[in-house]
Structures are given as structure tokens and as C-alpha cells.
Amino acid sequence: MDCVFCRIVDGRIPATLVHEGERVIAFQDLSPQAPTHVLVIPKDHHQDVGALAAADPRALAELVAVAAEVARDQADGQYRLVFNTGPSAGQTVMHAHGHVLAGRDLTWPPG
Ligand code: 5GP
Numbered sequence: 001m002d003c004v005f006c007r008i009v010d011g012r013i014p015a016t017l018v019h020e021g022e023r024v025i026a027f028q029d030l031s032p033q034a035p036t037h038v039l040v041i042p043k044d045h046h047q048d049v050g051a052l053a054a055a056d057p058r059a060l061a062e063l064v065a066v067a068a069e070v071a072r073d074q075a076d077g078q079y080r081l082v083f084n085t086g087p088s089a090g091q092t093v094m095h096a097h098g099h100v101l102a103g104r105d106l107t108w109p110p111g
Pocket residue numbers: 004013015016027028029030031032039083084090091092093094
């Protein structure tokens with residue numbers, strides 16, 4: 001299986017890591033949409049956040065905790081954590097990931 005985020009976990013594609021934990025890593029998004037735009041992903045491949053929750057709830061809990069930590073470290077602790085799930089919701093990489101967006105006012109609802 002050819003998965004860009006598995007390649008980042010393996011180090012075969014470079015990324016700017018901001019955190020490495022037991023079950024997750026966090027790195028800068030290639031195309032940032034806010035002053036802080038970090039992706040937090042499980043090291044193991046799961047298609048989306050629902051599959052991750054079912055298969056490895058501890059990894060999901062670690063992912064959410066790391067997201068909060070990144071928002072505290074890089075911004076003022078206020079953030080949006082987004083899991084696009086399925087192509088029509090904007091998911092383009094089929095390896096579960098949370099977007100941590102922070103550092104500017106975020107409008108609601110999202111597009
Ligand atoms: P999605 O659209 O699936 O919710 O989010 C995928 C995100 O991954 C996008 O924001 C995109 O900019 C980011 N992305 C895609 N390929 C790479 C890559 O090779 N490196 C990094 N750092 N981010 C990537």
C-alpha cells in the first residue's frame with residue numbers, strides 16, 4: 001500500500017516534526033491554512049478517525065492530547081481539531097489525521 005503518511009512515519013518522506021510520542025507523531029502541514037497548522041497522526045495505518053477509534057482508542061486519546069499540547073505550545077491554547085472523513089468531507093489522505101488549526105480567528109461554520 002502506498003500511503004504518504006506511512007512514508008512520513010517511516011522517514012522516507014521528510015516532514016517537520018513537532019512531536020513524536022509512543023503511538024502518534026505530529027508535523028507541520030505542507031500547505032498551512034493558519035499560523036499553526038499541524039497534523040497529528042497515528043504511527044499505524046488506519047483509514048480514518050472512526051477506524052482508529054475502533055481499533056486503537058489509546059492512540060486516539062494520545063492524538064487528542066498531543067493536539068491540545070501543540071495548541072498550547074504554538075498558540076494560546078485555543079484551537080480547532082478537524083478530522084475530515086471521506087472524500088466529500090475533504091479527506092484526501094486515507095490515513096487518519098487530525099488537523100490542529102490555531103493562531104487566528106476561525107469562522108463557523110467551515111466551508
Ligand atoms: P485532508 O485533506 O486529507 O484532511 O488533509 C491532508 C493534509 O495533508 C492536507 O492539509 C495537505 O496539505 C497535507 N499533506 C499532504 N501531503 C503532505 C506531505 O507530503 N507532507 C505534509 N507535511 N503534509 C501533507
